[in-house]
Amino acid sequence: MSVRVRIAPSPTGNLHIGTARTALFNWLFARHHGGQFILRIEDTDLERSKPEYVENILSGLKWLGLDWDEGPFFQTDRMALYQSGIQKLIDKGLVYRSYETAEELEAMRELQKAQKIAPRYDNRHRHLTKEEEERFIAEGRQAVLRFKIDDEREIKWQDMVRGEVVWQGKDLGGDMVIARASGQPLYNFVVVMDDIDMKITHVIRGEDHIGNTPKQILLYEALGAAVPQFGHTPLILNQAGAKLSKRDGATSVDDYRAMGYLPEAFNNYMLLLGWSPPDTRELYRLEEVIPLFDSDRINKAGARFDRDKLNWINSQYLHSMATDALLELVFPLWQKAGYVTETDRSDPWLLAVLELIKTSLTLLQDAVTISGYLFQDIPDYTEEAKSVLANDKVSLFLQQMIAILSDCQDLDEAQAKAAIEQMIKDQGVKKGVVMKPLRCALTGDVHGPDLMTSLVLLHQKNKAIPRLNYVLNGFK
Ligand code: GLU
Numbered sequence: 001m002s003v004r005v006r007i008a009p010s011p012t013g014n015l016h017i018g019t020a021r022t023a024l025f026n027w028l029f030a031r032h033h034g035g036q037f038i039l040r041i042e043d044t045d046l047e048r049s050k051p052e053y054v055e056n057i058l059s060g061l062k063w064l065g066l067d068w069d070e071g072p073f074f075q076t077d078r079m080a081l082y083q084s085g086i087q088k089l090i091d092k093g094l095v096y097r098s099y100e101t102a103e104e105l106e107a108m109r110e111l112q113k114a115q116k117i118a119p120r121y122d123n124r125h126r127h128l129t130k131e132e133e134e135r136f137i138a139e140g141r142q143a144v145l146r147f148k149i150d151d152e153r154e155i156k157w158q159d160m161v162r163g164e165v166v167w168q169g170k171d172l173g174g175d176m177v178i179a180r181a182s183g184q185p186l187y188n189f190v191v192v193m194d195d196i197d198m199k200i201t202h203v204i205r206g207e208d209h210i211g212n213t214p215k216q217i218l219l220y221e222a223l224g225a226a227v228p229q230f231g232h233t234p235l236i237l238n239q240a241g242a243k244l245s246k247r248d249g250a251t252s253v254d255d256y257r258a259m260g261y262l263p264e265a266f267n268n269y270m271l272l273l274g275w276s277p278p279d280t281r282e283l284y285r286l287e288e289v290i291p292l293f294d295s296d297r298i299n300k301a302g303a304r305f306d307r308d309k310l311n312w313i314n315s316q317y318l319h320s321m322a323t324d325a326l327l328e329l330v331f332p333l334w335q336k337a338g339y340v341t342e343t344d345r346s347d348p349w350l351l352a353v354l355e356l357i358k359t360s361l362t363l364l365q366d367a368v369t370i371s372g373y374l375f376q377d378i379p380d381y382t383e384e385a386k387s388v389l390a391n392d393k394v395s396l397f398l399q400q401m402i403a404i405l406s407d408c409q410d411l412d413e414a415q416a417k418a419a420i421e422q423m424i425k426d427q428g429v430k431k432g433v434v435m436k437p438l439r440c441a442l443t444g445d446v447h448g449p450d451l452m453t454s455l456v457l458l459h460q461k462n463k464a465i466p467r468l469n470y471v472l473n474g475f476k
Pocket of ligand 1: 007008010042191204205209
C-alpha cells in the first residue's frame with residue numbers, strides 16, 4: 001500500500017506555524033515512504049475563507065519547499081461528492097432531519113448547565129413521527145442533518161504518536177450535525193468524504209483535532225470505508241506553556257519570512273519543535289531528514305516556541321551559506337535601503353562586504369543594519385564614538401592615516417596592518433590608543449566588523465580619507 005498523506009488548511013488566515021509544521025511532518029512522512037503528499041484547501045466556511053489566504057498558504061508552502069504531488073483541491077468544487085455521501089447515509093437510516101430552533105438549543109444548554117452536566121444534544125428529534133415532522137415544516141422550521149451517534153459505543157484507535165486512544169460514544173456531544181439547514185456540509189463529514197475519496201492512508205494533524213477523530217471514525221464505518229491511521233502531533237506552545245496565539249506576536253510563516261529567516265532554518269526549527277532527532281545534532285537540512293524521519297520520534301508533549309533557538313539556527317544557516325547565494329537574498333534588501341542600484345549587482349566589492357559581515361548575521365535584515373557604515377558617504381557617529389574622538393591626540397593619528405592612505409590607492413589588509421603597527425611603534429602608544437579612534441572615525445561606532453577589512457573596503461570606494469577629514473574638521 002502506497003502512503004498517501006495530506007495537509008488540509010482552512011483559508012481563514014495566513015499560513016500558521018502550526019499548520020506549516022503539520023505540513024512539514026506530512027511531507028517528510030510521504031517522502032520517507034516514497035508516497036504522495038496532497039494539498040487540500042478546506043474552504044467550506046464561506047464567510048471566513050478568503051482567496052488572499054489561499055494565496056498566502058500556497059506561497060508559504062512553496063517558500064518552505066514543501067512541494068505537493070496532487071492538488072490544490074478545493075472543497076467548494078466537490079459539493080456533488082458530499083451530497084452523494086449524505087444521500088448514502090440517509091438511505092442507510094444513519095442520518096435524520098432535526099428541526100430545533102436556535103432558542104430551543106439554547107434552552108437545552110442552559111438546563112444542562114444548571115444541572116451541571118456537559119453540554120450535548122439530547123437526540124430529541126432522532127425519532128420524530130411523520131406528523132411531528134410535517135408540523136415543524138408547516139411552522140417554517142429549517143432542518144439540519146444529524147448523524148446518529150451510539151452513546152454505548154467505545155471508539156479506539158492506535159495513534160501513531162500517542163499510542164492507544166479510547167473515547168466513549170456518550171462523550172461526543174450527541175447526534176452530530178453534518179450539514180446545515182442551507183445544505184452546506186460541515187467539517188467532520190467533508191473531511192472524511194475527502195480522505196476516503198483521496199485514498200488517504202495516514203492522517204497526521206494537530207492534537208487540537210483529537211476530539212474530531214472518534215466522530216470521523218464512526219463516519220468511516222457508516223460509509224463502509226477503511227479507517228486510515230491517525231497521528232496527532234503536539235501543539236506549539238508559547239513561552240508560558242499555553243497554546244501559541246496571535247497575542248504572542250508573529251504566528252504566520254509570512255511574518256518570519258519578512259523578518260529575515262531562511263526557509264531552511266525555519267524548517268529545521270519546526271522539525272525540532274515536535275520531533276526528536278536520533279542523535280545530539282540539531283542542524284538538519286530536509287533532504288538529510290527524509291531517510292531518518294519516522295513517526296516514532298514525534299513527541300507527545302507540547303513544544304515551546306523558542307525564538308532564541310530559532311535565531312541561533314538561522315544564524316548557523318546564514319554563516320554557512322555560500323556568499324554569492326547570500327548576495328542574491330541580500331541585494332534586494334540593500335536596494336530597498338538605497339545602498340545599491342541594479343548596476344552594482346556584479347560589483348565584487350559587495351561580495352567582500354558580505355564576507356566581512358556574514359558571521360555577524362542572525363537575520364537576513366541584519367545585513368542592512370550592520371553594513372550601513374560601508375555604504376553611507378559619512379556614517380552616523382554615535383555619541384560614544386564622538387567622545388572617543390574628542391581626545392587631543394586623535395588628530396595626529398588621523399592625519400598620519402590620511403598620509404598612509406593617500407600614498408597607496410590599492411592598499412591591502414596586510415599593508416594597512418603594517419602601516420598602523422608602524423604608527424603605533426613610532427608614537428610609543430598601546431594598540432588600542434590608535435585602533436579605537438581609528439574605528440570610530442572610519443565607522444562611526446566603537447564596535448563593529450573587522451577594522452582592517454573595513455578600512456580597505458572603505459578606501460576602495462574612496463570613503464576613508466573623506467571621513468577622516470570630516471572628523472578632523474569637527475564633523476563638518
Ligand atoms: N482544516 C483543518 C484545519 O485547518 C484541518 C483538518 C484536518 O487536518 O483534518 O485545522
